[in-house]
Amino acid sequence: MSQRQTRINVVMEAIRSRIASRSYPPGTRLPSVRAQAKAMRVSVSTVVEAYERLAAEEVICARPGSGFYVCGPVAPLALSEIGPPLDREVDPLWVSRQSLEAGASLLKPGCGWLPAAWMYEAGVRRALRATARADAAVLSDYATPLGLPALRQLLARRMAAADIEARPEQIMLTESGTQAIDLICRFLLEEGDTVLVDDPCYFNFHALLRAHRVKTVSVPFTPNGPDVEAFGAALREHSPRLYITNSGIHNPTGATLSPVIAHRLLKLADNTNLVIVEDDIFADFEVSPAPRLAAFDGLSRVIHIGSFSKTISASLRCGYVAARADWIDRLADLKIATSFGSGQLASAILLAALTDSGYRKHMEGVRIRLAEARNKTMARLDAIGVTPWIIPQAGMFIWCRLPPGIDAADVARSCLKEGVVLAPGNVFSQSQDASGFLRFNAAQSMDVRVFDTLARILPA
Amino acid sequence: MSQRQTRINVVMEAIRSRIASRSYPPGTRLPSVRAQAKAMRVSVSTVVEAYERLAAEEVICARPGSGFYVCGPVAPLALSEIGPPLDREVDPLWVSRQSLEAGASLLKPGCGWLPAAWMYEAGVRRALRATARADAAVLSDYATPLGLPALRQLLARRMAAADIEARPEQIMLTESGTQAIDLICRFLLEEGDTVLVDDPCYFNFHALLRAHRVKTVSVPFTPNGPDVEAFGAALREHSPRLYITNSGIHNPTGATLSPVIAHRLLKLADNTNLVIVEDDIFADFEVSPAPRLAAFDGLSRVIHIGSFSKTISASLRCGYVAARADWIDRLADLKIATSFGSGQLASAILLAALTDSGYRKHMEGVRIRLAEARNKTMARLDAIGVTPWIIPQAGMFIWCRLPPGIDAADVARSCLKEGVVLAPGNVFSQSQDASGFLRFNAAQSMDVRVFDTLARILPA
Numbered sequence: 001m002s003q004r005q006t007r008i009n010v011v012m013e014a015i016r017s018r019i020a021s022r023s024y025p026p027g028t029r030l031p032s033v034r035a036q037a038k039a040m041r042v043s044v045s046t047v048v049e050a051y052e053r054l055a056a057e058e059v060i061c062a063r064p065g066s067g068f069y070v071c072g073p074v075a076p077l078a079l080s081e082i083g084p085p086l087d088r089e090v091d092p093l094w095v096s097r098q099s100l101e102a103g104a105s106l107l108k109p110g111c112g113w114l115p116a117a118w119m120y121e122a123g124v125r126r127a128l129r130a131t132a133r134a135d136a137a138v139l140s141d142y143a144t145p146l147g148l149p150a151l152r153q154l155l156a157r158r159m160a161a162a163d164i165e166a167r168p169e170q171i172m173l174t175e176s177g178t179q180a181i182d183l184i185c186r187f188l189l190e191e192g193d194t195v196l197v198d199d200p201c202y203f204n205f206h207a208l209l210r211a212h213r214v215k216t217v218s219v220p221f222t223p224n225g226p227d228v229e230a231f232g233a234a235l236r237e238h239s240p241r242l243y244i245t246n247s248g249i250h251n252p253t254g255a256t257l258s259p260v261i262a263h264r265l266l267k268l269a270d271n272t273n274l275v276i277v278e279d280d281i282f283a284d285f286e287v288s289p290a291p292r293l294a295a296f297d298g299l300s301r302v303i304h305i306g307s308f309s310k311t312i313s314a315s316l317r318c319g320y321v322a323a324r325a326d327w328i329d330r331l332a333d334l335k336i337a338t339s340f341g342s343g344q345l346a347s348a349i350l351l352a353a354l355t356d357s358g359y360r361k362h363m364e365g366v367r368i369r370l371a372e373a374r375n376k377t378m379a380r381l382d383a384i385g386v387t388p389w390i391i392p393q394a395g396m397f398i399w400c401r402l403p404p405g406i407d408a409a410d411v412a413r414s415c416l417k418e419g420v421v422l423a424p425g426n427v428f429s430q431s432q433d434a435s436g437f438l439r440f441n442a443a444q445s446m447d448v449r450v451f452d453t454l455a456r457i458l459p460a
Numbered sequence: 461m462s463q464r465q466t467r468i469n470v471v472m473e474a475i476r477s478r479i480a481s482r483s484y485p486p487g488t489r490l491p492s493v494r495a496q497a498k499a500m501r502v503s504v505s506t507v508v509e510a511y512e513r514l515a516a517e518e519v520i521c522a523r524p525g526s527g528f529y530v531c532g533p534v535a536p537l538a539l540s541e542i543g544p545p546l547d548r549e550v551d552p553l554w555v556s557r558q559s560l561e562a563g564a565s566l567l568k569p570g571c572g573w574l575p576a577a578w579m580y581e582a583g584v585r586r587a588l589r590a591t592a593r594a595d596a597a598v599l600s601d602y603a604t605p606l607g608l609p610a611l612r613q614l615l616a617r618r619m620a621a622a623d624i625e626a627r628p629e630q631i632m633l634t635e636s637g638t639q640a641i642d643l644i645c646r647f648l649l650e651e652g653d654t655v656l657v658d659d660p661c662y663f664n665f666h667a668l669l670r671a672h673r674v675k676t677v678s679v680p681f682t683p684n685g686p687d688v689e690a691f692g693a694a695l696r697e698h699s700p701r702l703y704i705t706n707s708g709i710h711n712p713t714g715a716t717l718s719p720v721i722a723h724r725l726l727k728l729a730d731n732t733n734l735v736i737v738e739d740d741i742f743a744d745f746e747v748s749p750a751p752r753l754a755a756f757d758g759l760s761r762v763i764h765i766g767s768f769s770k771t772i773s774a775s776l777r778c779g780y781v782a783a784r785a786d787w788i789d790r791l792a793d794l795k796i797a798t799s800f801g802s803g804q805l806a807s808a809i810l811l812a813a814l815t816d817s818g819y820r821k822h823m824e825g826v827r828i829r830l831a832e833a834r835n836k837t838m839a840r841l842d843a844i845g846v847t848p849w850i851i852p853q854a855g856m857f858i859w860c861r862l863p864p865g866i867d868a869a870d871v872a873r874s875c876l877k878e879g880v881v882l883a884p885g886n887v888f889s890q891s892q893d894a895s896g897f898l899r900f901n902a903a904q905s906m907d908v909r910v911f912d913t914l915a916r917i918l919p920a
């Protein structure tokens with residue numbers, strides 16, 4: 001810090017402490033910059049800068065022609081902000097809110113993302129510095145309706161690498177993968193429509209569909225994709241408008257769609273009204289790529305969505321949707337109406353991070369580290385009688401069965417009291433058939449206290 | 461072939477085969493020439509030449525200052541991306557899409573934001589550099605459900621300065637002001653509910669409410685706020701659930717709510733079910749602050765929302781909503797369900813820009829510049845027979861009446877063909893009573909060609 005910076009900070013701290021001690025109560029007019037400079041033996045410009053910064057923080061306020069005054073007091077954060085409430089009903093939002101609200105002291109083996117230390121932090125720092133030098137328009141203007149063209153071109157090239165043909169004008173950027181699905185629901189669904197989901201599936205699909213007030217029907221998920229018999233029966237019985245699923249690595253099971261099931265699903269959908277949303281958020285975790293419905297279907301009835309929240313940064317909000325060009329145009333209208341536009345700045349930062357030559361190497365490292373973490377976690381779970389439903393080939397998730405007769409929600413509630421956030425099976429399950437399951441995140445399970453706590457709580 | 465030629469060909473072949481085998485997938489940044497030279501044991505100049513040749517073949521592409529990247533087998537942007545389609549129906553989304561899609565060559569006196577050169581560009585650059593040094597959690601993690609606590613505390617202090625009492629836990633960050641209103645609509649409205657808007661009002665309110673499939677009823681706007689008689693009658697006749705309005709500077713009229721009308725509105729709302737959304741997005745443009753409904757009401761039936769898209773950056777998506785604590789909790793659930801979370805990175809960048817001591821001075825400069833621009837624009841409009849409805853005290857908007865008998869939508873369509881995007885009155889008007897009006901943005905009207913074009917198109 002420069003000497004000037006230090007002097008400015010000293011003046012700011014002195015004024016803050018006088019305000020805190022009420023030696024300057026709210027409403028007090030501060031000494032003029034000249035008088036303050038003399039009293040503190042610093043230059044006038046130092047005091048001017050210190051006052052300006054305190055004014056920017058709204059600690060003091062300027063009244064033109066009259067000087068600076070101490071602002072009124074504002075209540076501090078409430079107690080409820082410091083820890084999450086522990087008594088919330090275990091519903092589809094339970095894990096999200098517990099995980100999002102958990103302080104650094106909680107362990108979160110149930111949460112759905114990597115620890116910050118596993119993310120592409122160095123790349124994001126470089127991307128921020130690069131974006132600080134971008135054109136004024138990138139820093140200040142709204143994005144075009146579809147979003148930053150260079151990022152959409154890169155996404156088109158990435159999809160082409162997965163055999164998905166999408167022209168850049170068939171791709172729209174969104175604030176997140178979740179917003180992409182939400183816009184699709186707004187576009188396609190009428191109140192009372194039926195939507196198919198996997199059982200189990202990502203719990204936020206339930207929360208999202210509940211917000212849309214549609215009927216949800218679930219299809220049992222097998223280690224190779226949805227149960228084809230049940231899928232066909234659901235199509236016949238409910239004429240669903242939409243099916244939402246994960247391609248690549250399935251959340252929460254870590255399973256992988258097989259080509260034969262992908263093909264059968266699309267064949268069953270022939271001559272129906274069904275649209276399929278394929279959420280590809282875990283793509284960069286794959287070791288050997290699974291088939292993509294969007295590749296088989298050619299973006300006819302399949303809409304392909306994704307984001308980089310799980311690999312580059314969850315703090316940087318940017319997702320995308322690839323679909324038929326006429327649908328993209330309607331989705332763009334809806335995006336403008338309901339959130340005005342996507343962030344050009346976030347897109348530019350993401351583009352810089354994605355095209356940084358370090359990203360590929362970073363993800364190679366993450367895949368290796370995850371494989372080790374999965375093995376270690378499965379071994380530790382095995383030691384306390386918790387067994388994986390399948391051995392996942394990639395990704396962070398392990399879908400596990402508790403010993404017979406134990407209710408996962410009870411275990412989750414007990415563990416939360418001891419500072420461990422779990423993901424009980426039924427938050428993922430429409431049929432509520434998964435009360436004996438927990439989803440573990442291997443990357444978030446490296447602390448042995450997770451298993452110590454579980455061992456204490458599970459009946460021997 | 462010379463030895464040098466042979467070595468260049470070897471390097472080119474090696475890179476081609478890595479691209480073909482997807483060891484360098486599309487989008488990959490190639491190693492720097494120095495690193496490649498070392499790895500392949502050839503001279504730097506050999507690699508430079510090999511890269512240049514591959515770039516000439518469009519196998520890889522150079523990005524100045526950034527290096528070489530593998531191109532994808534992807535179609536270029538479609539023609540439709542290069543210019544906006546000119547034949548879209550003039551509906552509430554017309555101005556948004558024309559303005560958002562307009563290339564740099566179009567003039568946009570009808571658009572709703574400042575030119576990039578007027579925005580807080582230097583502050584955003586500083587904020588990006590500062591955020592590049594932030595904690596890993598800020599760079600990588602999801603935000604808490606309500607969003608970055610330090611930014612919410614600052615917003616609470618800013619509101620306190622406008623006499624709005626909101627504790628930080630009554631404030632939730634969103635992706636944008638528009639998303640804040642959208643979440644409120646999702647929370648409060650049932651299909652078939654009625655919503656009151658001003659006539660004229662910000663056209664995107666119409667688009668947003670249409671997406672919610674609710675009935676919209678409009679109340680004529682006067683130079684001091686909504687017409688109180690009509691407002692009372694609408695309350696009695698339609699029992700609306702929501703009233704959405706701008707506080708401070710009204711869009712599109714530039715008018716200001718008077719304290720007496722603010723008080724009467726709230727009194728009329730007594731004993732009704734009405735919730736009022738007060739959109740404060742233009743707060744920092746005000747010269748002498750207007751009353752805020754949220755200050756009179758104490759956040760009981762008023763929900764206060766805002767963002768900094770108009771002053772700091774539209775590219776940086778971050779808005780906020782302040783409301784009753786129990787409503788904020790429900791809104792947070794809805795935010796998680798439909799967009800998972802707000803961007804911690806955008807919040808951190810915004811916080812850095814807001815607390816930068818330069819922001820206040822920047823806005824002082826913008827207010828002075830806008831006053832000059834408004835005067836100049838009104839004088840130029842006067843010269844061609846276009847007159848302001850009121851003389852706005854602040855902000856960028858001037859709501860203007862065309863000479864009698866001229867239809868603003870016709871004028872807008874003709875001007876668009878000549879590269880000038882206007883905002884015709886009826887896109888703002890539920891009653892379609894504003895066909896003789898245009899909204900001008902003074903900051904976007906500094907180019908004299910705007911008025912030359914208008915003069916040519918308007919009948920003498």
